[in-house]
Amino acid sequence: MNQYQPRLEKLFDWMARESVTLAVFEDAGGRRDQTVRYLTGQPGDALLFLSLDRKTVLVPWDINMAKAYAHADMIIPYSEFERLPHKAITAVAEMLGIPAGSKIEIPPVTPYPLFLNYVGELTDFDILCRERGLAAEVKKIRAVKDDEEIKIYRKAADITNALIGLLEKNTRSGKIKTEADAALLIEVEARRGGCEGTGFETLAAGPERSFGIHAYPAWTDSPFAGPGLSILDFGVRLAGYTTDVTLTFVREANSRQEKLAGLVEKAAKLSLSMADNGAPARGIASAVEDLFAKAKKRMPHALGHGIGLEEHEYPAVSKRPDNEWILEPGMIFTLEPGLYDPLHGGCRLENDILMTETGPEVLTEARIIRL
Amino acid sequence: MNQYQPRLEKLFDWMARESVTLAVFEDAGGRRDQTVRYLTGQPGDALLFLSLDRKTVLVPWDINMAKAYAHADMIIPYSEFERLPHKAITAVAEMLGIPAGSKIEIPPVTPYPLFLNYVGELTDFDILCRERGLAAEVKKIRAVKDDEEIKIYRKAADITNALIGLLEKNTRSGKIKTEADAALLIEVEARRGGCEGTGFETLAAGPERSFGIHAYPAWTDSPFAGPGLSILDFGVRLAGYTTDVTLTFVREANSRQEKLAGLVEKAAKLSLSMADNGAPARGIASAVEDLFAKAKKRMPHALGHGIGLEEHEYPAVSKRPDNEWILEPGMIFTLEPGLYDPLHGGCRLENDILMTETGPEVLTEARIIRL
Numbered sequence: 186m187n188q189y190q191p192r193l194e195k196l197f198d199w200m201a202r203e204s205v206t207l208a209v210f211e212d213a214g215g216r217r218d219q220t221v222r223y224l225t226g227q228p229g230d231a232l233l234f235l236s237l238d239r240k241t242v243l244v245p246w247d248i249n250m251a252k253a254y255a256h257a258d259m260i261i262p263y264s265e266f267e268r269l270p271h272k273a274i275t276a277v278a279e280m281l282g283i284p285a286g287s288k289i290e291i292p293p294v295t296p297y298p299l300f301l302n303y304v305g306e307l308t309d310f311d312i313l314c315r316e317r318g319l320a321a322e323v324k325k326i327r328a329v330k331d332d333e334e335i336k337i338y339r340k341a342a343d344i345t346n347a348l349i350g351l352l353e354k355n356t357r358s359g360k361i362k363t364e365a366d367a368a369l370l371i372e373v374e375a376r377r378g379g380c381e382g383t384g385f386e387t388l389a390a391g392p393e394r395s396f397g398i399h400a401y402p403a404w405t406d407s408p409f410a411g412p413g414l415s416i417l418d419f420g421v422r423l424a425g426y427t428t429d430v431t432l433t434f435v436r437e438a439n440s441r442q443e444k445l446a447g448l449v450e451k452a453a454k455l456s457l458s459m460a461d462n463g464a465p466a467r468g469i470a471s472a473v474e475d476l477f478a479k480a481k482k483r484m485p486h487a488l489g490h491g492i493g494l495e496e497h498e499y500p501a502v503s504k505r506p507d508n509e510w511i512l513e514p515g516m517i518f519t520l521e522p523g524l525y526d527p528l529h530g531g532c533r534l535e536n537d538i539l540m541t542e543t544g545p546e547v548l549t550e551a552r553i554i555r556l
Numbered sequence: 557m558n559q560y561q562p563r564l565e566k567l568f569d570w571m572a573r574e575s576v577t578l579a580v581f582e583d584a585g586g587r588r589d590q591t592v593r594y595l596t597g598q599p600g601d602a603l604l605f606l607s608l609d610r611k612t613v614l615v616p617w618d619i620n621m622a623k624a625y626a627h628a629d630m631i632i633p634y635s636e637f638e639r640l641p642h643k644a645i646t647a648v649a650e651m652l653g654i655p656a657g658s659k660i661e662i663p664p665v666t667p668y669p670l671f672l673n674y675v676g677e678l679t680d681f682d683i684l685c686r687e688r689g690l691a692a693e694v695k696k697i698r699a700v701k702d703d704e705e706i707k708i709y710r711k712a713a714d715i716t717n718a719l720i721g722l723l724e725k726n727t728r729s730g731k732i733k734t735e736a737d738a739a740l741l742i743e744v745e746a747r748r749g750g751c752e753g754t755g756f757e758t759l760a761a762g763p764e765r766s767f768g769i770h771a772y773p774a775w776t777d778s779p780f781a782g783p784g785l786s787i788l789d790f791g792v793r794l795a796g797y798t799t800d801v802t803l804t805f806v807r808e809a810n811s812r813q814e815k816l817a818g819l820v821e822k823a824a825k826l827s828l829s830m831a832d833n834g835a836p837a838r839g840i841a842s843a844v845e846d847l848f849a850k851a852k853k854r855m856p857h858a859l860g861h862g863i864g865l866e867e868h869e870y871p872a873v874s875k876r877p878d879n880e881w882i883l884e885p886g887m888i889f890t891l892e893p894g895l896y897d898p899l900h901g902g903c904r905l906e907n908d909i910l911m912t913e914t915g916p917e918v919l920t921e922a923r924i925i926r927l
Contacts, residue, residue: 214868215665217586228772247769247856249898254772264856267876294586297671297685298664314668365747369740376736381773398618401599401625402752402793485618485635497585505638527620 188333189224189256192326196224197239199322206287207278207310208235208319211270216294219494220323222425227255232263232273236281244273270299271306278310285309290319328491328499329515334426335539338517341423342537342548344378345430352417353554356410356434364389364404367417375421384420384427385496391415395433395530398486398523410556412437414445414530425494429519430551431535438555444480445524445532446553452476452522453534456488460520460538460545464512470504473522482524489519492537516540517548559704560595560627563697567595568610570693577658578649578681579606579690582641587665590865591694593796598626603634603644607652615644641670642677649681656680661690699862699870700886705797706910709888712794713908713919715749716801723788724925727781727805735760735775738788746792755791755798756867762786766804766901769857769894781927783808785816785901796865800890801922802906809926812900815851817924823847823893824905827859831891831909831916835883841875844893853895860890863908887911888919 200208210233212221221233221243230246243257244266251260259280266273278289290313291303304312313319330338348371355361355370368387375383390400392413400416409415418431435446452473459469470488477484489502500510500518512518517540523533537549571579581604583592592604592614601617614628615637622631630651637644649660661684662674675683684690701709719742726732726741739758746754761771763784771787780786789802806817823844830840841859848855860873871881871889883889888911894904908920 215588229770249896250768250770250772252898253768262856264854269876293669294667296665297668298687300668316669365744369743372740372743373736376775376777382775397621397624399600399621401621404747404753406747483635485633505640525620527623 187256188331189226191331192224193235193239193241195326196235196319196322197237199319200235200237203318204288205290205313205319206237207281207283207289209233209274209289209291210235211292211295216292217495218292218294219425220327223327223494225255225257227251227257228425230263231255232270233257234274234277234281236283238281240281242277242281244277271303274303275306278307283310286311288313290314293318293320324499327493328510329513330493330517331515334493335515335517337424337426338428338537338539338548341380341421341426341428344375344380344421344423345428345537346550347378348374348421349430349432349550349552352432356554357556361409363406364391364409365406367409368404368419371419371421378421380421380423381425382422384422384429388416388418390531392530395532396525396527397531398525410434410436414438414442414532416531416533418533418535420492420496427492427494427496428537428549429492429496429535430537430549431521431523431533432551433532433534433553434556435532435553436556439529441526441529442532445482445526445529448477448480448482449522449524449532449534450553453520453536456520456522457538457545457547460512460540462513462540462542462544466500466502466510466512466518467504467508469520470502470508474504477522477524484523485525486523489521489535491516491518493517512540514540514542558627559702560597562702563595564606564610564612566697567606567690567693568608570690571606571608574689575659576661576684576690577608578652578654578660580604580645580660580662581606582663582666584641587663588866589663589665590796591698594698594865596626596628598622598628599796601634602626603641604628605645605648605652607654609652611652613648613652615648642674645674646677649678654681657682659684661685664689664691695870698864699881700884701864701888702886705864706886706888708795708797709799709908709910709919712751712792712797712799715746715751715792715794716799716908717921718749719745719792720801720803720921720923723803727925728927732780734777735762735780736777738780739775739790742790742792749792751792751794752796753793755793755800759787759789761788761902763901766903767896767898768902769896781805781807785809785813785903787902787904789904789906791863791867798863798865798867799908799920800863800867800906801908801920802892802894802904803922804903804905804924805927806903806924807927810900812897813903816853816895816897816900816903819848819851819853820893820895820903820905821924824891824907827891827893828909828916828918831883831911833884833911833913833915837871837873837881837883837889838875838879840891841873841879845875848893848895855894856896857894860892860906862887862889864888883911885911885913
């Protein structure tokens with residue numbers, strides 16, 4: 186049995202409970218969904234169908250890639266359907282003998298005009314497009330990593346930690362002088378460590394640019410780790426799964442900059458002390474915002490987020506009123522308090538946490554590095 | 557007057573003709589839309605509102621970035637609306653005094669559940685979400701580049717061409733040995749040339765991996781430009797605009813590989829000879845597919861696509877039945893015939909074409925390089 190089967194079984198069971206006869210997943214430009222990879226191994230553009238009688242049909246854009254990577258009962262090139270999703274759904278429903286009147290569930294990111302198109306073409310079926318159906322179930326399942334995934338994360342964390350050490354060493358020695366030096370070192374070392382690459386575009390922002398949450402451009406030829414606050418936010422992607430850490434380098438800080446760094450470190454400690462099994466993620470985010478509010482500061486982004494095949498997964502670790510996530514064993518998420526000042530620069534400290542039966546385990550070793 | 561005003565005027569005129577009182581654009585994770593940057597200069601996450609009385613309101617996620625980059629009549633941080641789009645729309649509609657019963661147009665990529673949410677919250681207004689409304693107008697406007705954009709593209713093409721020369725030289729000299737060598741050279745040289753970076757993830761696929769349209773991972777430590785076919789697909793991003801070229805390196809080709817390369821070169825010539833003002837893009841794509849069909853080959857992707865702030869813009873250059881794009885002056889698009897064989901590897905030749913009053917101008921100098 187491969188690692189995909191137990192994941193599929195959970196969804197087949199859910200489909201049976203909910204009387205959903207056909208479930209459709211789509212990974213396409215503008216509508217990326219790594220669930221296709223999570224359930225089949227196919228890393229690129231494709232449609233995936235799950236049927237109530239426990240069959241999987243993959244409709245990839247690149248059939249050669251699917252032959253090399255994917256596990257599915259049937260694989261049919263998308264070109265057979267002119268790469269039109271409604272044609273593919275119609276044909277697959279017929280091929281699998283889905284009875285008229287059945288429920289077909291499509292992704293909740295389906296644009297409204299495309300939804301109308303499906304409803305117009307698939308008149309024999311009951312088309313479901315909802316946040317709280319299949320997609321919510323997938324989010325829930327993917328938010329708790331299985332043993333295979335945790336194994337990958339331990340390795341990815343080792344590679345990340347070695348890289349953090351090297352980044353600190355090379356910055357201290359003066360080998361890293363520019364944002365580009367830092368970003369390119371990460372690109373090279375990630376692959377040397379056996380990763381597919383970086384998990385997202387590395388963000389290297391020297392003192393002049395660190396005021397931005399996500400500096401634009403992500404990295405340039407300008408100086409890094411000179412006097413002030415410099416931010417380095419990166420992840421390595423191993424077998425599809427990305428880590429996500431942020432270091433801040435502090436050099437010759439003025440009192441404002443020291444205050445930002447101190448507050449962020451305090452917030453990181455506070456949030457970690459609260460992250461335990463059964464804790465509502467929202468409460469942790471609120472506590473950090475309260476801490477900052479006391480110092481008359483405001484964090485312009487969420488405290489954290491789950492990580493996995495996507496850079497942002499569940500659980501959400503934000504204080505949004507609709508955030509109902511409760512931490513539980515198997516969840517892997519970031520905690521990343523940050524403060525940004527247009528004049529004095531920004532500071533963020535981000536680590537990846539694995540929740541275990543016995544509490545939080547900090548997988549990564551990101552830190553605020555005082556030069 | 558900045559470069560954004562004439563673009564906005566076109567849309568304000570369209571809104572007046574169509575009686576749309578408020579237009580909403582969204583650039584967000586999972587729903588990227590560079591139209592926000594096109595109309596304001598803001599490079600990151602934000603909502604943008606255009607009102608019939610010719611006002612613009614920008615609601616950015618990162619207010620510091622907006623202060624540094626964006627032009628808009630009003631700028632309000634997204635956090636004021638708890639980063640909830642329906643709250644922002646409600647508040648901005650009230651602030652601008654949009655009368656009850658007005659038409660508010662939202663992006664056609666709005667997911668169906670979010671659309672229901674808007675309709676439920678904005679009960680005073682007529683919510684439009686359609687492919688053939690505002691979004692189609694924006695596509696049409698953005699498909700034809702203005703003088704400012706063409707100036708950027710000429711510079712970006714120069715940088716790209718210098719890079720192509722360097723890539724050929726360093727491959728011939730043996731300095732580039734691996735996919736990583738090629739990809740990292742591009743990262744460094746793009747920035748040295750004044751670009752923001754690469755326009756998309758560079759795809760460097762040596763002979764073992766070039767069979768994939770988009771090899772996965774995009775580049776690795778494995779050999780590049782050894783015996784067989786190697787593909788290098790990249791672009792540089794200058795002031796937001798990306799080029800998009802593909803080189804194929806051929807070394808010690810067998811007869812199958814020579815045949816693929818010869819056919820692709822023939823297709824590139826054919827498509828360029830047909831690309832003229834007034835030509836339907838679909839016809840060019842069909843002619844290339846016919847050429848390949850005669851040789852019993854099939855191209856698994858479209859012949860080309862517009863480029864701009866996004867890697868894929870309009871005009872479409874595909875043979876899809878719904879492709880009605882006609883080439884006209886100011887359009888900038890790729891032509892990229894390619895053929896892929898699971899055993900013998902892939903070959904693609906992609907250049908960027910600017911349509912001028914007097915016909916096509918090939919901006920870039922990508923080629924099939926025989927080593």
